[in-house]
Amino acid sequence: MRQVAILGVAMTRFGVSEKTNLEMFAEVGLHAIQKSNLEPRDMEALFFGNCLGAFEEGQLHMAPFAHSELGLPVSAPAVRFESACATATVAIRHAALLVGAGVYDIAVAGGTERAARMGTLLATRTFAMASQAQHESTAGITFPGVFAMAAHLYAEKYKIDLPVLKRHMAEVAVKNHYHGAMNPKAHLQKEIDVKTVLGSMMVADPLQLFDCCPFSDGAAAVVIAEADKARDLVDKPVFIAGMGQASCGPLYLQGDITRVQAREEAIRQAYAQAGIGPRDVDVVELHDCFTIAEIMAVEGLGFYEFGKGYDAASRGETRLGGKMVVNPSGGLKAKGHPIGATGAAQVTEIVEQLREESGARQVEGARVGLVDTLGGDLGTVCNIILTA
Amino acid sequence: MKYPVTYQEYQENLSRGEFTGLECKKCGAILFPPMAVCRDCGGSELGTVSLSGEGRLRTFTVVRVAPEGREPPYIVAMVELEEGPFVIGNLVDVDADETTMALMGQKVRLDSRLVQGDLYSAGDARVLTFSLVE
Numbered sequence: 001m002r003q004v005a006i007l008g009v010a011m012t013r014f015g016v017s018e019k020t021n022l023e024m025f026a027e028v029g030l031h032a033i034q035k036s037n038l039e040p041r042d043m044e045a046l047f048f049g050n051c052l053g054a055f056e057e058g059q060l061h062m063a064p065f066a067h068s069e070l071g072l073p074v075s076a077p078a079v080r081f082e083s084a085c086a087t088a089t090v091a092i093r094h095a096a097l098l099v100g101a102g103v104y105d106i107a108v109a110g111g112t113e114r115a116a117r118m119g120t121l122l123a124t125r126t127f128a129m130a131s132q133a134q135h136e137s138t139a140g141i142t143f144p145g146v147f148a149m150a151a152h153l154y155a156e157k158y159k160i161d162l163p164v165l166k167r168h169m170a171e172v173a174v175k176n177h178y179h180g181a182m183n184p185k186a187h188l189q190k191e192i193d194v195k196t197v198l199g200s201m202m203v204a205d206p207l208q209l210f211d212c213c214p215f216s217d218g219a220a221a222v223v224i225a226e227a228d229k230a231r232d233l234v235d236k237p238v239f240i241a242g243m244g245q246a247s248c249g250p251l252y253l254q255g256d257i258t259r260v261q262a263r264e265e266a267i268r269q270a271y272a273q274a275g276i277g278p279r280d281v282d283v284v285e286l287h288d289c290f291t292i293a294e295i296m297a298v299e300g301l302g303f304y305e306f307g308k309g310y311d312a313a314s315r316g317e318t319r320l321g322g323k324m325v326v327n328p329s330g331g332l333k334a335k336g337h338p339i340g341a342t343g344a345a346q347v348t349e350i351v352e353q354l355r356e357e358s359g360a361r362q363v364e365g366a367r368v369g370l371v372d373t374l375g376g377d378l379g380t381v382c383n384i385i386l387t388a
Numbered sequence: 389m390k391y392p393v394t395y396q397e398y399q400e401n402l403s404r405g406e407f408t409g410l411e412c413k414k415c416g417a418i419l420f421p422p423m424a425v426c427r428d429c430g431g432s433e434l435g436t437v438s439l440s441g442e443g444r445l446r447t448f449t450v451v452r453v454a455p456e457g458r459e460p461p462y463i464v465a466m467v468e469l470e471e472g473p474f475v476i477g478n479l480v481d482v483d484a485d486e487t488t489m490a491l492m493g494q495k496v497r498l499d500s501r502l503v504q505g506d507l508y509s510a511g512d513a514r515v516l517t518f519s520l521v522e
Binding site for chain 2: 120121122124125128129133134135136137138139140141142144145148149150152153155156162201202203204205206207249251252253254255257
């Protein structure tokens, strides 16, 4: 495999947008290409992420339209990826694999989504389509519901009183809103306190509104190239040191859902390829779709032992200035979660952190960054390790 | 390859109150709902086995913001069957507003109910239900 690097990165502000999926993607795609000192015609392929275009706009087969919107040549194939919330990370991984393999020298990857556009009822229904249709969706399971069941099981398994666990979960939201308030691209740029979380409406017991990420619109894109080419084109290429991806079946086959089997395998692959371990990571963007999800992720990625990560935010360890800064962008919780774009925005944040371009939320001296994205009800996890 | 018990057969079994699972001839694992190959060892030689319909509630939630077409609140639960598999369904006969952590680990009995299909699904379907065993 050839060494692969990331050049330009770009994301829209996440939130509620009146723009079409294609307009949002064209904006970030062109921006990322320009920041790479390249032209659209230099792109040899488009790895395009979108989950719910059929419901958001009645649009399938969006990749070739994104391709022409961006002005890519006919010779550059455009393919749509769909891995639920992990969509864009999976698209970027596959772009990096094919550039690494020598099939392409330069490619653009990312995603776009108009999740807020659908409204809460349809968005909740369509997100639930990522649960198994015959045996799970029929029970009326929702995504907050999946992680709510994980939260109850976590409390039971580790013998933590639920109100105690909920308070620590609330501290995750408080921390990510604190970070998000410093991110001009974030959907929710306001600080909250524990009372905000514990006083908010119940969505799926025990998860309250502020335990949950918002439905967001947005897009993000990155340009990927063979490393020598990248060094020629930009001052600070960021290198892909390791990647991993794994799949696991429907939730009912996973048993102990406090542990994500796909994550444990994906991160094992990524650490092995990079030749590093969790102690070597300086900054991480991980999948905090719900507060309990961040707790599960800091354990699954090896930063904490299983059952010991629940109070990391309360102790300030994962906050800016702490020993292991988690989600300096504000995470899915505050930055927002346009599902098909989320992974590319996580990569964008880590790339900017490693280039020391993150302003007020810069993690000092960050050299190694990790991206962790989970798709569906724990069925897909994709990890990417980046180095300056 | 012949699907050992199809989804339609599984649905018909549920409507008769029968919980027909599969037993892997290679490793002995019990599969429910039925599937193509053994989830543990990949074995494809599977025989049918009648399950007790008894299990323990391992975790649950009360859905209060429901997908389009559903009327909240209702309880979704994961149950570990006596024979080993985990299943997902609805806990019934319990007031959604009266749930506590005391539900965790409770013995339950399986049944099923018919859920109306919506615009996006493939039609009406039976889903597992759980009742507390006193």
